[in-house]
Amino acid sequence: MLGLDVHDCAHARAETYKFGTLATGMVLTVEPGLYFQPDDLTVPARYRGIGVRIEDDVVITETGCEVLSAAIPRTVDEIESWVTEARGITPAGGRRPSR
Secondary structure, eight states: OOSHHHHOGGGSOTTTTTSOOOOTTOEEEEOOEEEOOTTOTTSOGGGTTOEEEOOEEEEEETTEEEETTTTSOOSHHHHHHHHHHHHTBOTTSOBOOOO
16 A cells, blocks of 8 residues: 555554455555675675665556556666756756756
């Protein structure tokens, strides 16, 4: 679930949280992730000690679901472009004039 139930599960009602059924209008977070310990010899050295998590917020609809975070950049190129734009840097490396 998104919100209080995520951070304070002990206070969530079992009938709606642990044993509940998804219903139209409910919003939840889907958080697949990979976390590698610094000494994990089962993964290549370059991945040791890092973690990667992709988090999406999803609303349950009458016909399935809608990913609310679908427009968020995901690839390296998309993220770098978004950060560059947010910082107001032009492709040539100069700053755009302030508005």
